[in-house]
Every structure is written in C-alpha cells, then in structure tokens.
Amino acid sequence: MADIETIQKEYEMVLKQLSDPGLISDGKKFEELSKRKNFLEKIIKKEGEIKEIKNKIEENKIIILAKEDLELVSLAEIELSQFLLKEKKLEKELGNLLSDGTAGQTEEPSARLQTPGALATGGQAVIVEIRAGAGGEEAALFATNLFKMYSKYAQLQGWKQKVLDSRPTELGGFKEIIFELSAQGGSALGGKNGDVFSKMKYEGGVHRVQRIPETEKSGRIHTSTASVAVLPKPKEAEIKTNPRDLKIDVYKSSGPGGQYVNKRMTAVRITHLPSGIIVTSQTERNLQQNKENAMSILGAKLLERKEMEELEKIGDKRKLQIGFAKRAEKIRTYNFPQDRVTDHRIKKSWHNIEGIMAGNLDPLILTLQQSALS
Numbered sequence: 387m388a389d390i391e392t393i394q395k396e397y398e399m400v401l402k403q404l405s406d407p408g409l410i411s412d413g414k415k416f417e418e419l420s421k422r423k424n425f426l427e428k429i430i431k432k433e434g435e436i437k438e439i440k441n442k443i444e445e446n447k448i449i450i451l452a453k454e455d456l457e458l459v460s461l462a463e464i465e466l467s468q469f470l471l472k473e474k475k476l477e478k479e480l481g482n483l484l485s486d487g488t489a490g491q492t493e494e495p496s497a498r499l500q501t502p503g504a505l506a507t508g509g510q511a512v513i514v515e516i517r518a519g520a521g522g523e524e525a526a527l528f529a530t531n532l533f534k535m536y537s538k539y540a541q542l543q544g545w546k547q548k549v550l551d552s553r554p555t556e557l558g559g560f561k562e563i564i565f566e567l568s569a570q571g572g573s574a575l576g577g578k579n580g581d582v583f584s585k586m587k588y589e590g591g592v593h594r595v596q597r598i599p600e601t602e603k604s605g606r607i608h609t610s611t612a613s614v615a616v617l618p619k620p621k622e623a624e625i626k627t628n629p630r631d632l633k634i635d636v637y638k639s640s641g642p643g644g645q646y647v648n649k650r651m652t653a654v655r656i657t658h659l660p661s662g663i664i665v666t667s668q669t670e671r672n673l674q675q676n677k678e679n680a681m682s683i684l685g686a687k688l689l690e691r692k693e694m695e696e697l698e699k700i701g702d703k704r705k706l707q708i709g710f711a712k713r714a715e716k717i718r719t720y721n722f723p724q725d726r727v728t729d730h731r732i733k734k735s736w737h738n739i740e741g742i743m744a745g746n747l748d749p750l751i752l753t754l755q756q757s758a759l760s
Contacts, residue, residue: 390429393426400422400423436477439473465673465674510619511619512587513616513618513682514616517529520611524595525611527558528611531743539746541745544569545570545582546570550679564683583616585755588751588754588755589616590717592611593611594720595722597722617686617689618686619685627684633656652673654680656680656681656684665684667680717729720739
C-alpha cells in the first residue's frame with residue numbers, strides 16, 4: 387500500500403512549484419511537473435476510492451453482526467461480497483499504478499491542465515434542500531418552481547445536478563426535494579462553473595410567492611412560502627461518522643406514481659444517534675445508491691450543525707454576512723401580479739419575473755455578492 391502521507395506532501399509541493407509565475411518561462415520543467423502532478427493525482431484518487439470501499443465494507447459487517455433486520459442483513463451480505471471483490475480490484479489497480487513509472491507521462495499537456503474541480507476553492511459542491519412552507523398545495527408547487535429555477539440556473543452555469551431525495555405531491559409539487567449541485571471538471575482553471583458555493587450560498591432562507599393559483603376561481607392573490615437551505619457538501623476529512631453511531635433502516639419507496647413506484651426495499655432512512663438527525667433517500671432504484679445519497683445529506687447536515695455551533699461562539703459576526711441567512715429568515719418575495727422579485731436583505735427589486743424563474747439569477751446573485759463585499 388502506498389505511503390499516502392508522503393505522496394500527499396509531494397503533491398502539495400508540486401502544486402506550489404506550478405503556482406510560481408516564473409515557471410511559465412521554463413517549458414520543460416513545467417511539462418515535467420505537470421506530468422508528475424497528474425500521476426500523483428491518480429494515486430491519491432485511487433487511495434480515496436479504496437478508503438471509501440473499506441468504510442462500506444465495515445458498515446455492512448456491522449449490519450450483519452447486529453442481526454436486527456433479516457432482510458437488511460441479506461442485502462448487506464450481498465453488498466459485502468461485491469465490495470470485497472471491488473476492494474481487491476482497486477488495490478491491484480493501485481499496485482499497477484505505483485509500479486508503472488511512466489503512468490504520469492501518457493497524456494497530452496492540454497489534458498493534464500484540466501485539473502479536478504475539487505481543487506478550485508470555488509468549486510465546492512453544495513446540497514440544496516427545498517421545503518414547502520405555508521400555503522398547502524400552492525406552497526408545494528412553488529417549491530417545484532424554485533427547484534426548476536435552480537436547475538435551469540445550474541444548466542446555464544455548466545454545473546452538474548443530482549436529486550438525492552424528494553417527496554412529490556399528486557399535483558406535481560414537492561413537499562420536499564434535496565439535490566446536489568457540483569462543478570464540472572476543469573473548473574480549477576477559473577471558469578464560471580467553479581463557483582457553486584460562492585453563488586448558491588445567497589439562496590438560503592424563506593422564499594415567498596404572491597400570485598393567483600391556477601385552482602383559484604375567484605381571482606384572489608395567495609401568499610405561500612418555501613424554505614431553501616444551501617449546505618456545503620463536506621470533503622471526506624471534514625466530517626467523520628462512526629458506523630456504530632448510525633441506525634440504518636430500509637423500506638419500500640412511496641409517493642405518487644402508481645405502477646412506477648419502486649416496490650422493492652430500496653428506500654433508506656439513516657438516523658445519526660448522537661445528534662438525532664434523520665435523513666432519507668428513495669429516488670434511486672438501487673439500495674446502495676440511496677444509502678450513498680442519504681450519507682451525503684447527513685454529512686452536509688452534520689457540517690451545518692458543526693458550523694452553527696462555531697458561529698454561536700463568535701456571536702453577532704454571523705449577522706453581518708448576508709450569504710448565510712437562517713432557515714426561518716424571509717429573504718425574497720416573488721410577486722407575479724406586479725412582475726417583481728424583491729430581495730429583502732438588500733432592499734432591491736428586479737422585474738422580468740418569468741426570466742428569473744427561468745434561471746436568469748445572475749443579476750440577483752452578482753448584486754448580493756457585491757453587497758457582501760461592501
């Protein structure tokens with residue numbers, strides 16, 4: 387097994403050398419360092435994959451030893467055998483990589499410069515949680531509108547999106563939907579798609595809509611709300627969870643959809659016993675994928691909890707940052723009859739509400755960023 391600490395130190399040293407502006411004049415050295423960086427990245431990535439699969443193996447062993455749920459034990463045994471095979475395969479691949487002295491010299495320079503988005507400070511992935519608030523079905527429909535707005539904004543930014551969990555209603559709304567947004571590869575070069583958290587962090591808080599619902603026969607304007615939470619997705623080193631602190635339950639997926647609803651036991655509920663946080667996922671047809679989704683949500687919530695505790699220690703400094711609104715704080719109103727969107731934090735309004743709901747959020751977000759800096 388590779389000495390990952392030594393490799394990590396060498397990788398950081400290579401990155402530091404590559405960041406030297408004077409290196410650009412030495413093309414040969416730049417090419418050699420780029421090759422080495424690419425080679426070290428492959429090793430670090432493979433080590434991370436092995437570590438992740440070992441964690442999954444331990445989780446399934448605990449489930450098997452507990453013998454609390456026979457069906458869950460049976461699924462864990464199947465997964466365990468698959469993970470053990472995958473672990474051997476990954477370790478063999480790592481061994482081949484370490485023994486191949488030319489592994490870092492096989493790609494064109496243009497490909498080597500496309501470093502993973504995770505290396506860019508602005509490229510951190512986020513988990514967005516939208517919940518319908520006051521207003522019944524109209525609030526659920528508004529939650530859907532917000533989800534579509536962020537989905538279209540993500541497309542315009544070149545981000546990737548993955549739905550982690552949802553609770554749809556019969557009329558096409560969402561009681562709750564949780565999804566992940568992340569930068570595409572190559573964002574470390576400074577492209578606009580690397581700024582996921584720095585842009586989305588301003589969306590957290592209560593959003594209010596004022597409009598005439600389609601089901602309203604008397605033409606009355608209704609006011610409904612939906613809350614948005616934007617949680618940074620933690621890196622592996624930021625949040626550690628002990629498998630013994632987790633209670634994992636599986637159940638059948640539920641919700642509207644009739645024959646399309648998955649009837650197998652693939653939905654996952656994870657309870658973090660020390661904090662009492664409960665997360666679920668049922669969007670995938672595969673138990674393991676749902677478990678991974680639920681763990682992503684749990685990690686983000688634990689990181690949020692940790693940051694909240696730290697912020698409480700430093701008192702009112704948090705109130706100076708408009709980018710971190712409390713979940714219960716009203717931040718924005720979408721007034722359809724007046725074709726106006728108002729952000730209450732900076733007391734500014736924009737027209738063309740249809741364009742904004744279609745993902746044209748840059749005017750709002752850029753203004754919020756500027757206000758945060760002033």
